[in-house]
Amino acid sequence: MQVYLVGGAVRDQLLGRPIKDKDFVVVGATVNEMLDAGFQQVGADFPVFLHPVSREEYALARTERKQGLGYQGFSVHASPDVSLKDDLQRRDLTVNAMAIEVTSLTDDTPINDGVIDYYGGLNDIQHKTLRHVSSAFSEDPLRVLRTARFYSHYYDLGFTIADDTLALMRKLVASGELAHLSSERIWQESSRATLQLSPQVYWQQLFDIGALTEYLAPLHQAWNNTQIRETVQTALYFSGQMQLNLSQRWALLMASLKPSLFQTKPSDLGIPDTTVSIKSINDIGNMAKAPKAQTQFASLFVQQAEKLSAITHLSAADKIDLIQACSAHKEPEKLSQLLVTSQVLQLALQHRQMMLALNSFHSIGMNDIAQSLKGPAIGKALRQCRIEHLQTQTA
Numbered sequence: 001m002q003v004y005l006v007g008g009a010v011r012d013q014l015l016g017r018p019i020k021d022k023d024f025v026v027v028g029a030t031v032n033e034m035l036d037a038g039f040q041q042v043g044a045d046f047p048v049f050l051h052p053v054s055r056e057e058y059a060l061a062r063t064e065r066k067q068g069l070g071y072q073g074f075s076v077h078a079s080p081d082v083s084l085k086d087d088l089q090r091r092d093l094t095v096n097a098m099a100i101e102v103t104s105l106t107d108d109t110p111i112n113d114g115v116i117d118y119y120g121g122l123n124d125i126q127h128k129t130l131r132h133v134s135s136a137f138s139e140d141p142l143r144v145l146r147t148a149r150f151y152s153h154y155y156d157l158g159f160t161i162a163d164d165t166l167a168l169m170r171k172l173v174a175s176g177e178l179a180h181l182s183s184e185r186i187w188q189e190s191s192r193a194t195l196q197l198s199p200q201v202y203w204q205q206l207f208d209i210g211a212l213t214e215y216l217a218p219l220h221q222a223w224n225n226t227q228i229r230e231t232v233q234t235a236l237y238f239s240g241q242m243q244l245n246l247s248q249r250w251a252l253l254m255a256s257l258k259p260s261l262f263q264t265k266p267s268d269l270g271i272p273d274t275t276v277s278i279k280s281i282n283d284i285g286n287m288a289k290a291p292k293a294q295t296q297f298a299s300l301f302v303q304q305a306e307k308l309s310a311i312t313h314l315s316a317a318d319k320i321d322l323i324q325a326c327s328a329h330k331e332p333e334k335l336s337q338l339l340v341t342s343q344v345l346q347l348a349l350q351h352r353q354m355m356l357a358l359n360s361f362h363s364i365g366m367n368d369i370a371q372s373l374k375g376p377a378i379g380k381a382l383r384q385c386r387i388e389h390l391q392t393q394t395a
Contacts, residue, residue: 002027003058004084004099005108010115011095014125015157022108024058025087025099028080034058037105047078051105058105061087064136085118089134092143093150093165094121097133124162130154131162138168141177144211145189152193152202161205170209178214183289186215190288194249200236203253204229215287218280222256227263227352232256235348247297248341250290254281254298255345261305262349277302297334300326301341308342353394360390 009022026034031047039049039058047060062078063086084099091097099116102108115122119133130150137143147169151161161169172178193202203219206212207229212220223229235252244252255261258277278299285295307314307322314322322328328335369381 001029001033001105002084003102003105003108004116005102005110006088006099007091007096010098010100011121011125013100014098014115014122015154022054022056024056024102024108025061025084026058026105027061027082027084027087029060030080031060034060039105046076062090063087064090084116088118090136091133092137092140092146094119094124094131094133095150097121128154128157128159129162130159130165132165132168135168137165138172141172141181142185142189144169144172144178144209145181145186145193145206148202148205148211149189149193149196151205152196152198152200155196155198155201166209169211173209173211173214176214178211181215183215183287186287187289191246191290194236194253195246197240198237199240199249200233203236204233216284218257218284219253222259225259225262228256228259231262231345231348231352234351235345238344238347242340242344244340244344245337247294248337248344250294251298251301251341252345254284255302255305257281258302258305261302261345274303297337301338304338305342305345308338309346311339356393357390360386360393364389 004025004027005022006025007023009019012019031041034049035041038052040052042048042050042057047062049058049060050056051058060078061082061084062076063082064076088097088099097117097119098121100114101111101116103111120131124131130147132143132147147161147165151159190202193199196202203212207220207223210220212223223232232252232255235255236249239249239252254277257280258273260273281295281299281302284290285292285298301308304322304325307318311319323335326335326338364382364385366378366382368385369378373381
């Protein structure tokens with residue numbers, strides 16, 4: 001029997017990141033041997049066990065075969081003759097397919113300093129690349145979301161997704177397999193990604209490959225508007241830097257569904273765009289199985305966004321009405337969270353406006369003004385051309 005530390009713990013140890021959970025693979029053991037050692041099996045047909053003391057997960061080495069649709073359409077084969085190499089080959093990314101041998105079931109001390117790496121994970125860590133282990137990657141649609149989440153998680157370290165892996169992600173999206181993902185797994189991956197330091201990366205990646213059209217179609221439609229997409233991405237970036245909670249981040253994402261917040265002409269539906277956006281927020285919440293707390297906070301934020309952004313200009317009556325609408329007399333902390341969320345969105349709007357101005361400033365140079373100008377006239381001409389350029393960009 002051999003026992004190996006595998007997956008994220010090995011990856012994060014090599015990256016110098018904190019290790020949150022340890023997972024182990026056991027090669028050469030049977031279910032009865034694990035039970036006799038005091039381990040508790042998780043599920044009747046799945047060879048994963050909980051350590052009797054640490055409660056960490058120990059799985060028998062196994063292989064999987066695709067037999068149906070979705071991420072659950074697999075048959076699992078676990079037996080003492082399955083090798084570590086076979087087990088690691090079924091994993092998603094090379095950086096998650098490395099192992100370190102430990103002493104025993106009861107002692108997770110590494111037997112040496114070596115990292116077992118059959119599929120190039122060490123090289124991909126060195127080159128900061130997220131790459132699939134094998135073509136079996138395309139059999140599991142959940143890996144589209146997982147890879148996008150890992151990209152978001154390690155974005156600040158400079159990681160990118162390999163081109164061939166991105167191609168497989170697009171292939172999975174085009175196949176329609178994402179439709180067979182459970183809403184619970186969609187929310188699990190998406191909520192974890194939204195709480196990353198760079199949550200905007202996850203959502204941008206899914207938008208780029210068309211993955212939002214399957215289960216978050218209203219968001220994909222809203223993000224076809226460049227101004228809305230770029231502003232919300234910036235707001236999500238700020239939310240990570242400022243450590244906003246999940247409800248606040250989800251509200252910023254859902255704000256995409258109200259065009260008027262971005263000074264964009266609302267859809268000509270004959271009804272207020274707030275009504276449309278609240279319905280879309282509820283639809284997305286139902287499709288993605290988002291908890292009611294997140295959906296309700298997002299709906300409240302979108303409904304009151306204009307007032308929240310203009311607090312200093314509200315009348316006394318408007319302020320009292322806002323208190324009532326937000327139930328701030330019962331939950332004053334909710335009002336504080338709404339105000340912070342509003343400030344982050346306003347900051348993102350201001351940031352985009354100034355980035356456009358900066359682009360106009362750099363876009364105009366000496367070749368854009370009359371060459372005969374001299375002295376102060378040069379500066380005046382450059383300034384005027386830059387103003388006119390910016391006006392065309394924001395018209």
